[in-house]
Amino acid sequence: MILKRFRWFLLLALLVPALLAVPARADAVTDSIGVYIGYFGWTEDQYVEKASYTWQQLDDAYGGALDTHEAVYSYYNGSRTYLARGRGFYLRDLLEYAGVDLGSIASIDFFTKDQTVGAYRSFTKGALFDTQRYYFPNLAVNEDTGALYAYDGSGDLWSGASAVEPMLALEDYTEWDAVGSEFEKTADPSLYSTASRFHLFFGQSAPDEIGTSSAAKYVYKILITFAGTPVLSQTETNLELKVGSDHTLAVSVVAEDDLLNDYVKSHITWKSSDESVVKVDGSGRLTVVGPGDAVVTASFGSSSAATNVHVGADETAETTAGTGTGTGNGTGTGAGMGAGTGTVTGTGTETAAPASSSAGETAASSSAQEPIGKDETSSADETKRGVYLLAPSALSGSAQAGQTGGEAMGEGSRQLVLQTPETRSYALPAAICLCLAAALGFLFGVIRYKKQR
C-alpha cells in the first residue's frame, strides 16, 4: 500500500538520474597512443605514463618523429587466411623513442578502444621481439578442410617467406581468404584507410601459427611490464635513538625508470614492528616512544627495506621525565569543493613531549573549524572530513610547550587532497540527489498513508 502510494516518485527518482548519467563510451577510433610502464603484479592504474603521442607526432609523412614502413603481414586462424598491408612505424622504434629499455621488458599488453575491460592482447617480450616473425606469401587454405597448403604447388609453406617487424600501422587494408602472393599484386596505396589506427601487425613465427585475432585494431595504450621488481634500500640499517628524538628515515629506490622511482617513492608504506618503541608516519618520520628494539620497514608491493632501531633504557629515563597536556592552536588553509581558511585548535596529553614538538603529532584531540565554517570536535589524525580527503602526512605544526609538558600552542596546516575532475563526475551529485529524492518520496508517502488511515 505504501509502495503503491509513492511508486511514481520512486520511479522518477530512480530513473531520471540513471538515464541522464549514462556516460558516453569510447568505441573505436583513436588519434593518440600512450606508453605506460610498470612491474609484474601491478594493477593497470598503477602503471606510470611514460609518453603519449598523437599520430601526427609519430608519422614521418606528416612531419612526425618515426620512420614509417610499408609491409605485408600474413595470418592464419585455423581455417582461413588473413592478409594485411600497412604503413606504420615499428613497435620497437616507438618504445625506443619513448625511452623504454627494451632489454628490461618482460611483457607487453595492448589495449584497444573496442575492448572496454582489460588488454585486448598480451605478449611476452620473447614472443614479440625475440622470436623472428615472418610474412608467408605462399599460404592457401583448403576450403573444405581448413588445412594449409602451398599455393605455388611446391609443398613448401615457407616458400618466399620474409622477415617482418611488429608494426603499429597508421593506415592499412586487409583481406580475408587471400593468398599473399596474389594480394601483393593488387597492392595499391589508394586502398589505405586510417580508420583502424593504430593497428597492430606482427606476422607469424611459423606458417601454421594461429593468431589472426591478435592483429589488434584501435590500439590506444601499451602497457610495458618490466622484469623483476623495484629495489628498496634504507640508507641507515641500524639506528640508536633516544626517546623523544626526531629522525626521518630515507629510502632509496632503484627501478627501471626515473618515473617508476618517483612513483614507488611516493607510494611507500611504513611500518614499525613495535609502536611502543618507535612510531613511523607516512613519510618515514620516526617518533621514539620508549626503550626497546623495533624494526621499521619501508615497503612497496613485494619490495621492502628494513632499519633496526634500538632505544636504550637509560636514555629513555632521561628524556621521558616530562609529561603534560598540551593545547594546540593552529590555522589551516584548504580548498576543495569550495575554498576557505580554517583554524585548528587542539588539546591533548603529551607523553614525554620535547621542548619543541609537533602539535599534529601529539595533540590527542582537537576542535577544528573547517573551511566550510563548521565547528566540530575531532581527532587530530583523522584523515577524512566531509568531502575532503586529508593527506595523512599533511597535518603538521609546531607547538610551544612548557619544559615539563604543560600547554602547547601549535600551528597546524591542512593540505587538502582534492577530488580530481576525473573522480568528481556528475555521478556523485546525481547519486546524492537520487537518495534525497527517494527519501523525500518515501517520507511523503508514509505521511499520506498515515493521514488516510
Add this chain to the structure above:
Amino acid sequence: MKKLLSALLLAALLCSLFAGCAAKSASAPAGETVSFTDSCGRTVEIPKTVTRVAPSGAVATMILATIAPEYLVSVNATPSSSQYRYLPQNLAGLPTTGQMYGSKSTLNLETLLGCGAQLVIDLGDKKDNMTADLDALQKKIGIPVVFIEADLTHMAAAYRTLGSILSGKQERGETLAKFCDETVDMAETNSAKIADADRVSVLYTSGVSGLDTNAKGSVQSQVIELVGAVNAVVVEDVSSKGGGNTINLEQLYQFDPDVILFSAGSIYQTVSSDEAWAQLRAVQNGSYCEIPSLPYNWMSNPPSLNMLLGIWWLGNLLYPEVYSYDMTARAQEIFKLFWNYDLSADEAAQLMADSALSRPEG
C-alpha cells in the same frame, strides 16, 4: 506540510535532473535557434548560425569538406597519405570520430562530445530506422543531429540545404548544387542519345577475387545506368554495401559483360594471365580497366560526390563520341571546384593511367 514536501520532492528531482545534465551542458547549443526539418521528416532545433559541424560518417565528411572544410571540427577518419594531397589540409589535424553507419558502427561519442560541434550532420542515402537512430544519438550527446539525403539524385538539393544552414555558405552551396545539376542533366541528355542496341553492359567489380560486384539497383552502381550503360550483374538480393554481391565464375560467364571496371586493389593487373578470366569476352577484347581511385573511387565507395567525377569519366570512356570532351581538363576543373586542388595534367594522367580501354566500346 504536504505542499512543502511536494515542493521539496520536486526540487530534489530537478536537482537530480540537472546533475545528470551537468556534464553535457557545455556542449549544448547556445544562442538563437531555428527549426529545421531534415530528410527523415524530423524537426530539430538547430543553431541559427552554424560554423562548427561534425560529420557522422564518411559520406558526410566528404561532402562537408567540399562546401565548408573550415567548419569541420572532426572527421570520420583521417585522410590516408594518398588522399591527403588532394583534400583540404586542415582535415588531417581534426579529431576522428569513426562513423555511425557501415559494416560496424564505430562512432566515438567521447570524441564527438569533445570536439565542440554545434551540429552533427549525417549525409548519404536513407536507411531503415534512421529516425530512431538519429533521435537516440541526439538524446545521448545533447547536440542536434540532422540527416540530409545525399545520394546521387539528391546531391544538388543536399548542397542547397547545407548552404542554407551553414553560415555564409549559401553561394558556395549553390555553386556546387549547380554543378551537380549540370552533371546529371548532361548525363541524362547524352544517355538519351544512345540507342538501346548500343548500350554497353558493364561489370563493376572489386576484391582480390574480382568477384565482388555492384549489381543493378545498388547505390554503388548508379553511375552505370545514368551514363546510358547497362549493369551486367542482375541478382535478386541486391546489396548496397561496400563489398556488394559476390558472384561465382559461372555467373560471371553468364553475365558476359562488354566492359569490366575493376576497383583499385582488384585483379586488373593480373586478369589477362588468369586462366579463370582469360576466356571472358571482355578480357579477350581488352575491354577492361581500373577505376581511378583518388581521392576516392570515382564510381562510388563510398557513394558520394565522387560519383559526379565518375559520371564524366565513365561516359567519356564508354561513349567518347557522345560524351565528347577532354577528360583531363574536366578532372582538373572538378578537383579545383570540389577540393580547391590544382591538378596538373601529369597528375591527371597518372590518376587515369590504367583507366582506358584498349578497345573502347560504344
